[in-house]
Amino acid sequence: MIESPATQLDQQMIRFPGGFRWGVATAAYQIEGAATEDGRGPSIWDTFCRTPGRVIEGHTGDVACDHYHRFRDDVKLMADLGITAYRFSVSWPRVQPAGSGPANQAGLDFYRRLVDDLRAHGIEPWLTLYHWDLPQPLEDAGGWPERDTAARFADYAMLTHDALGDRVSHWTTLNEPWCSAFLGYGSGVHAPGRQESVAAVRAGHHLMLGHGLATRALRASAPEHEVGATVNLYAVSPQTDSPGDADAARRIDGLANRFFLDPMLRGSYPTDVVDDLREVTDFAHVRDGDLAVIATPMTFLGINYYSRYVVAAPAPEGNREPYWRVPSSWPGSEQVPFVSRGVPVTDMDWEIDSAGLLETLVRVNREYTDLPLYVTENGAAFADRVVDGEVHDPERLAYIDEHLRACHEAIEAGVPLRGYFAWSLLDNFEWAWGYTKRFGLVHVDYDSQVRIPKSSAKWYAEVIRRHGLAAQ
Ligand code: IFM
Numbered sequence: 001m002i003e004s005p006a007t008q009l010d011q012q013m014i015r016f017p018g019g020f021r022w023g024v025a026t027a028a029y030q031i032e033g034a035a036t037e038d039g040r041g042p043s044i045w046d047t048f049c050r051t052p053g054r055v056i057e058g059h060t061g062d063v064a065c066d067h068y069h070r071f072r073d074d075v076k077l078m079a080d081l082g083i084t085a086y087r088f089s090v091s092w093p094r095v096q097p098a099g100s101g102p103a104n105q106a107g108l109d110f111y112r113r114l115v116d117d118l119r120a121h122g123i124e125p126w127l128t129l130y131h132w133d134l135p136q137p138l139e140d141a142g143g144w145p146e147r148d149t150a151a152r153f154a155d156y157a158m159l160t161h162d163a164l165g166d167r168v169s170h171w172t173t174l175n176e177p178w179c180s181a182f183l184g185y186g187s188g189v190h191a192p193g194r195q196e197s198v199a200a201v202r203a204g205h206h207l208m209l210g211h212g213l214a215t216r217a218l219r220a221s222a223p224e225h226e227v228g229a230t231v232n233l234y235a236v237s238p239q240t241d242s243p244g245d246a247d248a249a250r251r252i253d254g255l256a257n258r259f260f261l262d263p264m265l266r267g268s269y270p271t272d273v274v275d276d277l278r279e280v281t282d283f284a285h286v287r288d289g290d291l292a293v294i295a296t297p298m299t300f301l302g303i304n305y306y307s308r309y310v311v312a313a314p315a316p317e318g319n320r321e322p323y324w325r326v327p328s329s330w331p332g333s334e335q336v337p338f339v340s341r342g343v344p345v346t347d348m349d350w351e352i353d354s355a356g357l358l359e360t361l362v363r364v365n366r367e368y369t370d371l372p373l374y375v376t377e378n379g380a381a382f383a384d385r386v387v388d389g390e391v392h393d394p395e396r397l398a399y400i401d402e403h404l405r406a407c408h409e410a411i412e413a414g415v416p417l418r419g420y421f422a423w424s425l426l427d428n429f430e431w432a433w434g435y436t437k438r439f440g441l442v443h444v445d446y447d448s449q450v451r452i453p454k455s456s457a458k459w460y461a462e463v464i465r466r467h468g469l470a471a472q
Contacts, residue, residue: 014408015468021085021124021419022464024078024441025377027131027175028091029061030428034068038106041097043133044143044184045431048191059434065426066449071114073451077442078425079121081457082464086123087376087421088114089131089175092156095163099135100152108163115167126376126421127168128230129157129214131175132190132431139192144203145185147285153210158217169225172302172376173214176232177207177260187329189432195327197280205285208263212293219296230302230376231260233364235356236309239339244313251276251333252311265368267295277332300418301369302376305403306348308356310339346399347381347437354402361410361417372418378403379423381430381437384454391443391454400456404469422460426451 029045049060067074078086092099094107115125130153138149157173174180183190186200211229218227236253238245254273262270268291274283314335328334344352361373380399384391400422411417427440435446441457444450463469 012471013466013468014405014471015466016408017411019418020467021374021421022083022460023085023087023126023419023421024081024083024425025087025421025423026067026425026428027089027128028094029064029131029133030424030430031065031067031426032091032094033061033063033066035060035062037068038094038110039097039104040091040107041093041099041104042136043091043093044136044139044191045133047136047139048193051193054191054193055432056434056436059429059436061429063446064429065444065446067426068110070449071110072117074425075114075117075121075123077451077453078118078123081441081453081461083123083425084464085126085170085419085421086118086425087126087128087172089128089133090160091133092130093133093135096156096159097135099138100155103159103163108160111160111164112167115164119167124170125168126170126172127160127164128172128175129153129160130173130180130210132180132184134192143185143192143194143199144180144206145196145199146202147206147209150206150210150213154213154217157214158221161218161221165222165225169222171218171225171227173211173227173229174207175230175376176304177204177211177229178232178256180207182255182329182331186331187327189329197328197331200329200331201277201281201283202285204259205283205290208260208294209290211264212290212296215296215298216293219299226299228298228300228302228371228374229264230304231257231264232304232306232377233257233261233360234305234307234309235353235359236311239310239312242313245311248311248313248333248336252309252330252336255330255333256309261364261368263291263294264298265295265301267291280331298371300372300374301364302374303360303364304377304423305357305360305375306378306380307350308353310341310351312337312339346395347383348433350380352380352399352402354399354406357403358406358409358413361407361415362413365410365415370416372416374419374421375403375407375417376421377423378420379439379441381439384427384438384443386443386445386452389452391452393454393456396441396454397456397459400460401469404463405472408469
């Protein structure tokens with residue numbers, strides 16, 4: 001039998017299941033700008049950016065991509081690409097400037113306009129409540145290391161849900177609590193820039209408690225809504241088979257992955273991680289009942305994946321700095337060295353390892369949950385240049401292509417993966433790196449605010465149109 005060209009093409013494609021979401025993601029502080037407009041209050045990132053030496057070249061999110069004023073153009077861009085779901089975050093200090101107390105109606109109205117425009121273009125809004133911009137007054141009161149911040153977060157979640165719950169049905173509590181806790185309060189490379197191991201561990205707990213309280217309240221108020229959290233997970237490997245390297249991998253996997261997955265999905269802290277942290281904290285901040293709240297059932301889990309960590313055994317004791325002198329994102333395991341394998345890296349110096357995404361998705365499904373999973377961020381920074389009005393970014397295209405193939409393999413292996421959100425729609429403010437790292441599918445000229453879809457954006461649009469990739 002001679003097959004038609006259409007059938008032949010079909011056989012040459014790897015197709016994603018019907019209903020698979022093709023998304024892009026952004027975050028409020030990274031794109032909105034309008035930092036002092038319409039009643040927005042200061043966040044810890046406004047303060048951090050103004051602290052000399054914290055953010056490259058003193059960059060700030062004051063203007064960013066000016067999305068606050070240009071959101072209609074950005075929604076149109078997404079519609080032109082065929083994006084079916086948009087993951088964005090709400091700026092807490094824009095909708096509740098003091099972090100407690102009254103809402104700022106003008107701030108809520110902005111998100112209402114954004115969401116309505118998305119829906120008018122057939123794009124499903126996926127709202128994240130916390131992508132790192134804590135209202136400064138809450139940090140002044142102690143920040144995430146203080147228990148009260150969790151309660152404030154749950155109130156803010158409900159305030160936002162009361163305003164937008166009639167038009168948004170996908171709610172994510174936290175984005176990457178590891179970063180908020182361990183970069184914000186451990187190494188201090190993120191806002192608020194504190195370098196206190198105990199505070200980092202406490203912050204991690206209270207972030208999860210806030211997630212649990214918010215999830216409970218949201219689900220009680222709107223049982224029909226989808227509610228989940230997004231964690232950033234890594235594949236972690238030992239450099240060699242030696243017991244020392246294996247222990248280093250156990251420690252880093254423990255802090256990066258299991259510190260969050262276990263409480264949120266099993267209702268307990270991993271005992272080996274608690275043990276690794278015994279010189280840092282006795283976990284007295286954990287109260288009876290907290291873990292049950294943290295493990296409040298979600299309806300989906302978001303996973304952000306970028307790279308793999310390869311680690312080795314620490315140097316012998318005599319050659320080490322005492323742990324309390326090393327500001328670190330890895331409390332209790334400060335001495336573990338991260339090893340470079342010499343494989344290709346992105347502009348962030350992150351090793352490209354799509355096998356790690358497959359490994360991570362399969363692991364979460366096999367070891368933790370049969371909840372629907374979403375890759376809520378994945379993408380790469382490269383030093384793109386505009387040439388003759390165009391931006392060619394073959395490395396980013398290849399990065400996303402290979403990670404999408406890993407997603408497809410995961411689905412074939414039985415993982416209930418239901419969508420993929422590329423990070424990011426636009427080049428944007430990359431935190432301590434300011435505007436020096438470009439992750440966007442769409443190039444942004446920060447002087448003129450002109451947007452140019454890169455070749456990866458056009459390719460992604462074609463993937464979406466065909467609902468799959470060409471088979472290799
Ligand atoms: O830009 C960040 C984003 O805010 C959170 N996840 C990782 C991205 C790249 O570093």
